[in-house]
Amino acid sequence: MAARRRTAVLISGRGSNMAALIDAAASEAYPAEIALVLSSRAGAAGLDRAREAGIPAAAIDYSGGQASGEAAIEAALAEHKIELICLAGFMRLLSPDFVDRWRDRVINIHPSLLPAFAGVNTHHRALDAGVKLHGCTVHFVRAAMDNGPIIAQAAVPVLEGDTPEALAARVLAAEHLLYPKVLAQVAAERVRVVNEICVFSDRRREIGGPTLLYSPPGL
Ligand code: GAR
Secondary structure, eight states, X not given: OOXXXXXXXXXXXXXXXXXXXXXXXXXXXXXEEEEEEEESSTTOHHHHHHHHTXXXXXXOOXXXXXXHHHHHHHHHHHXXXXXXXXXXXOOSOOOHHHHHHTTTSXXXXXXXXXXXXXXXXXXXXXXXXXXXXXXXXXXXXXXXXXXXXXXXXXXXXXXXXXXXXXXXXXHHHHHHHHHHHHHHHXXXXXXXXXXXXXXXXXXXXTTTTTOEXXXXXXO
């Protein structure tokens, strides 16, 4: 079996997507190993969850500004021989230099069907716009926020009477299914970027990769 890709997860808070990745990577057959968790906030709940799983976890000190924060991230990535980075609710924009150095080796999950609703408050804005499908996207990271080649998406229905909280919970359940599937594809080198479009090497998956329509139980 090929060596598992050493992967860091960058978080800022709860870390439920990080936990989904850790759970998936608990299987030896999974092509990535979660070898490091870094948080932009010292009190992030996700740090405890990572340590419980025996994964090195640390808060990054951004108090000296972005450059010193990113230097600390780079040092930790080098120390732990990291090959891939998953952003999972990491609420800091990475600098263009950092993104260039790690080009096509950083992926992000965002709670909308990009390019719709980049930024914050996505569920609120989806309800205000009256869309009937909402969801989440995993993409390779580029310098602009929530921007870059789309690897896969999961769509969920928007239901009458939805609150932002109810919709967020439905999307989050889909995020937890989608992100581990996507990391597996990236770690196994089954996806590459051609002219800023993602192409899957397995022809059967060429159209949508691990994209899924997620029907919550009861629908
Ligand atoms: C997730 O919904 C993730 O998609 C979102 O933050 C949440 C983090 O939750 N990310 C973004 O909005 C990035 N623009 P988690 O800490 O429980 O994974």
